[in-house]
Amino acid sequence: MDKAAVFICLIAFTFINVDAWNTKPFPKDFKFGVATASYQIEGAWNEDGKGENIWDHLCHHGPFVVEHNQTGDIACDSYHKYKEDVAMLKDLGVSHYRFSISWSRLLPTGFADKVNKAGVQYYKNLIKELKANGIEPLVTLYHWDLPQPLQVLGGFLNDNFVDWFGDYAQLCFDLFGDDVSNWLTFNEPISICQQGYGNGRKAPLITSPGIGEYICGKTMMIAHARAWHIYDKEYRSKQKGSVGFVVDSSWYEPNSNKTADIEASEMKLQFVWGMYINPLINGDHSSILKKQIAKRSKQQGFKRSRLPEFTKEEQKYLKGTLDIIGLNHYSTSMVSAQKNPDPDAMGFYVDCEVNEWQADDWEKSGSDWLRVVPWGIRKLLKWIKVNFNNTKILITENGYSDNGEKDLKDDRRIHYVKSYLSNIRDAMDKDGVNVVGYTLWSLMDNFEWNRGYTEKFGLYHVDFNSRNRTRTKKKSADFYKKVIATRCLADKCAA
Template identity: 30%
Template sequence: MKELLTFPKDFWWGSAWSAEQAEGRGDTGKAKTVWEHWFETEPNRFYEGVGSEITTDHFNRYKEDVQWMKKTGQNSFRISISWARMFPNDGVGEVNQKAIAFYRDLLTEMNENGIKPFANLYHFDMPVALQDAGGWESRAVVDAYVHFADTCFKEFGDLVYHWFTFNEPLGPILGGYLEDFHYPNQIDFKRGAQAGFNTILAHALAIKAFKKLNLSSKIGVILNLSPTYPRSQNEYDLEAAEICDAFYTRSFLDPMVKGTFPEKLVEIMREYDQMPEYTEEDLTIIKENTAQILGLNYYEPRRVKARLTAINEKSPFLPDWFFEPHNMPGKRMNIYRGWEIYERGIYDLCIDIRDNYGNIESFISENGMGVANEERFLNEEGQIQDDYRIQFVKDHLAYVHQAIAEGCDIKGYHLWTFIDCWSWINAYKNRYGLVSLDVETGKRTMKKSGEFYKKMSDMNGFEYETSKLVGTKREENN
């Protein structure tokens, strides 16, 4: 039997994207980012040789795009502010007045159309000159970031609803130092640990600067979080999951929300001589300046088991010295992205935040489904019939609704993404949007999911077969 699932009053219905993935270069002047540099040097690493020069061309079409936000029922939307655009002299020096004018115009347009602006300060797009000067391994780069953040607070503080220091700070560490999917393409855990620590310190220093301004908005961070499930309740599988969770979930979540570091992670890093350099003052700053609001990016669970093979000790130190992935039989997959679809994971994540992180005010800041060759699903009227995306959203939101019913302080849901956008080295291989983008012409076309999202927002909910909600108190009470 279907029920009408109604969400709390003033729930944030929206979506998100980043400057590098949507704006295009524009004409304000802009420092070269790590992505633009990497594309110039190794275009073969990018799907079909497509870089970020134009992307969705949001810079030139932002007024049109704000109207598309309204057409798809969004009352909130997350942008990122380009460090390279704000400081075109390689990320430092004088602020760019043309960039200020662009972002003020965009934020004003959003506010005037009833769309709350959520502004993120860093989404993987460091000016390459700063990366070459050490990136997040460098304290000078941390100082440059804090100056950038403080400038944004002062220039746009009257227009932004909520602020975020970083989106998925784990991503550049994994990609840049452990897994080779992000410039500078190093395999060096200790350098990555230093970059990670300095990112956490930059987050705390930005919050410290923010608090001095007494703005009405809040500031937090957006983390990509996957519940870690052991293969079994065997003690070795449980230990493997605990260690995996410390590396991939608690490593940023604990210090950025609690102001402390996970003991298990610190213990392992000390034992294997992987600790970063820091001072006691750094730890005090991190302890005293934590997130006021938390964005939860959820796409897939993480499943692990105890290692079955020995480690070659002459190989680089990596987290998977302590566990290996568990390929669970029967799991459902998004075959295009290679990710497991497991809706209950979003519920388990919310419960974890409720029980272990003070039930900090949170929202689902990313969740979505990328699918290749969506033109296969065009109807006679030329609209993409993406029923799979509609079902994906409903299935995840039903678990979010149940988490809220069980006391989780979840204030909204932002889909990734709004209009199909450029996706790092995958370019336009998979499409995520509520609105379809013609890459050749820039034309926007409403997908079926965009119409659904508008209806869901207007109703502040949707009908759903709640018997599908397994592993929750609702199931226990039935």
């Protein structure tokens, strides 16, 4: 790593005092919202012409990787209860609601030859209800639920995916673009590629570390650019909206001030941001990322890097195709440089040659991967600012899980949200980071993928044993409602 990169890292790692709450009000145009996703809340998995997606297929046919073999067949039943959901949003006072469209509900085969009218009407009804209540729809096109017929053809490993996604995105712009100004193409590439096509932990459970996962990543980047160019050329002048991309990222804190550990932190960040954001802003993977994977590939006897290169034409096509960065951030990890990296190992989690762990004294949540480390989000936001020209950032997910028991007095969630929001305000106020909004995960308890219904993030409790899927407000909902109304974390806001 060159000295300039190390210097940038040192800037990010300077001590940040997080003992005091930031009581300055958020700007008047700062947006507060909540988020959900189609498979996690809609249910109605085979109603009204909807096709099968990869999570339907996995949950019904196995291998059964979800706790207690639970499924999203009914979930929160939001397909039938969307008006009740919007009423909850209205009560909270949110400015925006982030939800995703089910590709299979619109296009049952995955292809644009057959449009499901009932699916179109569901989303038109939802969007209409939101707009009638003064809530801005923030729409994610892809939140992990690929149509199963497209997966049979290879999914993200098929070059034709770019055309399939482009057709789907264009249909959404056509159908909903007059009422939707802000679009997000893909949610969490690490969960999609590294866990779906690398270590095989999430649907479609393909195990191809260091090869399939990187092909998936390249395909996703070009598919995003396809959607962006379609919007930019055919819709932007009329609809005047934006097209963003959502990256999932922790902060990686160096274990010491040694150069090797600081470089290890930068390497981990580049394996996320250099792989999934740098191409959309600068047209290519970061040089640090390319050099690292090429080095290991050569050592392992490959004739070329396992990280697929973008052609000159692709680089030009990718560059500048990001209107806003969507950031999903939950927690932080400690990192150090590996002294004796495994020369034969392949994949996102080992190619970086970095040790990663969480400190024992960090507060635990209901998820084994989520420790409460609020100062991490400020450091991450500052790093993004320095590395990507202070590009506009929307926090698209941040939240706290409990262990699944019905706890309406969820003080630990309140503490988490308040702590993270305070650090976000510090990043804006003291570091000059261009954060335009915050989206809490989630509106209500829902299907949390491999954890099923055993892990709960909601502001509203959902009784999954009730046929009515009864929603009950938690204490955190009232807290968040007050924050939105006052735009402040304290009873008395600072001037």
